[in-house]
Amino acid sequence: MPPLLQLHQATIRFGGLTAVNTVDFAIAEGSLCGLIGPNGAGKTTVFNLITGVYAPTHGRITFAGHDLAGKKVHEVAALGIGRTFQNIRLFDRLSVFDNVRVACNRHRATGPLQTLVRLRAFRDDEAAVSRRAEELLEMFNLLRFRDTPATCLPYGEQRRLEIVRALATRPRLLLLDEPAAGMNPSEKADLVRLIRHIHREFGLTILLVEHSMRVVMGVCQTIAVLDHGMKIAEGTPAEIRQNRKVIDAYLGEEHAPLKAE
């Protein structure tokens, strides 16, 4: 079976800086992969390349048989790629509930006209969207914040809401950019459970960028390592821990066998 997502020689330059440099990388359907590397290695930029925020200077990216070249961000999302952002990007004028509801748009055919006519079918559809949004919120323990403005949520909850919002689009591939940033150890433990849970429950493929080794080593089946835009290693968590290049570039000596927090 061909991989769900594949990067061929993906490269992007910003002026003189090559942020991502000839990266080859493939993710099999159903897998849970990690992408790690020091600050500025190009991890977020890889996400932006996949989701169409930036167009690669060279190279090709394919997803589920589609070439992503020239596709706009919303078109990529429509193919089934959901993402979260490193710097949280919620809709602050919308409530928690509406942040999720608006993400349910992807599978609906309603346009501006239907909102004016408001036939029975439209109203049923709206009701279905709301039900689904509530189910999702409940599953992630956010239902109690239903009507709170999104930006009034505690930080950790905002990160979770971003995941819920991405899930509401029913993606096949979910890209998580540092979901554990700013979380305390117990929240991180919860997050690990949550990622495992959605991976199983939703039958998703997940690509995870994370600096917390506890989270990455805890959930990922395979890990790729970036440094200065280049992929320097790829393998299972155990292999990555032993890898000389990775230890030198990122993990450091003292964390070599077991990266603690």
Added chain:
Amino acid sequence: MTEFLQQLINGLSLGAIYALLALGYTMVYGVLRFINFAHADVFMVGSFAGYYLGRLVPGGTLWGGLAVLAAAMIACALLGVLIERLAYRPLRGGPTLNVLITAIGVSLLLQYSGQIIFGATPRTFPQLFPVAQFHLGRVGISSNQIVVIVVAPLLIAGLQLVVFKTRMGMAMRAVSLNLKAAQLVGVNINTVISFTFALGSALAAAGGILYSMNYPSIDPLMGVMPGLKAFTAAILGGIGSLPGAALGGLILGGAETFVGGSQFSTYKDAIAFGILIVILLLRPAGLLGRWTAEKI
């Protein structure tokens, strides 16, 4: 050919004035990232300052003209600083829309207080500098145009010196690159911003006087059109770029003069907006500007 040269000279002197005005827009945009709509009305105030101060000195003398010019520039510099202090500083860092509306509010305030103080009927601007008309073949050039063509580049050169050769200029450049970082390394941004407004407003005053010498009917709403055009010039050249503003001013002044002299003269005022739209759509960074993408 003579027709062309004549238009070129007219365009050059108009363009030089737009350039002076455009520099003020660009400087303020550089440090604060907003369009100072009231700049055009500081230009108007400068012109009226010239009108009233012109009565205090003997007309038609070089020193008298220069003295009026300098005094009006100082007066408007103070006005600019005052406007920033009272209206813009409280909103610093606020939503763009609000800052823009405040600027429009200041602009309206100056226009309509102008109508009360100076009266709404147009007045005739006095002859500040010595008058003469020179002829090069069939091409005519007035002493007023010569004053514009000499004074405007001198002021622009002076601005370059300030911005690139003084400590304050360095601070201005730092603030325009990154306000927060400049603040962190100890630049007093309030001083820098006040200084920027003072410089820009002084140039606007000079522009107002030079403009009124060549188009001597002045009224409180006179700033609106030159203001919009100078702003277009700033965008055309690349907002934030000083040479860009000067270049944009010249191009715009030239284009307008040539269209004004052609059969499409009634569309003269649309030219600036046409250029504005085309440049924003095709090259929003302007001719000499740099476009920075947002990092996600």
Added chain:
Amino acid sequence: MAEIPQSRAPNPKSDTPVPVWRLLPRQHLALALGLVAAVVISRFSGSIDAYLVDVAIGIGINVILAVSLNLVNGHTGQFSLGHAGFMSVGAYLAAACTVFAGPRLLGAAPGPLAHNLLFFGALLIGGLGAAFAGLLVGIPSLRLKGDYLALVTLGFGEIIRVIFQNVEVLGGALGFNGVPAYTDFAWAYGWGVLTIFTVSCLVNSTYGRGFIATHDNEIAAQSIGLDTTRYKTVAFAVGAFFAGVAGGLFAHLKLSIDPRGFDFTRSIEIVVMVILGGMGNTLGVILAAVLLTILPEILRPVAEYRMVLYSLLLIILMITRPQGLLNFRFGKTRL
């Protein structure tokens, strides 16, 4: 997944995802009531002082302008300074319809119904023409943001004005005179109600939350599959449509229109209503439109100082209540 009844307890309405009153097309009920009310009140307008009726109709037109611009500026966050330009397209088109095509269509002895139909058609054409102009302006320029979009729309508005100044059939710079007096209370408020209905129906839906999402965070909106350009274009076209209708109403109220009446100060007036009402807050925007139409009338005795007071008020408001004078939704804590 497991249903946990307790967690639903604090929120009894959560089975019906939106409150019940929204599930019934209450909007349609409100629309019908509003239209009927406009017509009924209009019947009595003959017995009210003509000046007051005039002011009231002016309010109605400004409500249309402000509520439609609110969809663009407030909800979708596209800073347009061209609303008066779109208004002028509608005004000239509608006036041209009734002045040039009217006599030919109406025949010798037209009844009131014929007049009303003609006017409705003219307003529709004015609105559609403006919407078309909106698309023409919007499609190339909506990728610009903030100030820059404001400038492009301002520029387009001014260009439209200069063009009208040069079209001799439409009166050129002297203005277009002899427009029939069709606009009355019922027309102005009927369209006002329709505008409010359209904008609130659009926005209060799963589809329509995309407008707000586009405003709040464009990249995030795209990442959940929303075509934000499409949203902006729809908002722009709908906004321009109603601006055009308002222009048509305005033309048939004033009976003579002049390109200078649609310059960018007019656009700014409408923007100020939207900001004052609290961007995206429909009720606030309606109140602001009412307030800002009445204010100049009250200030009439001090006519000279009117604009000075207006501009001072504007500055002070922006500084002291940047979230809008009439926006109480999120208190001070949010700022």
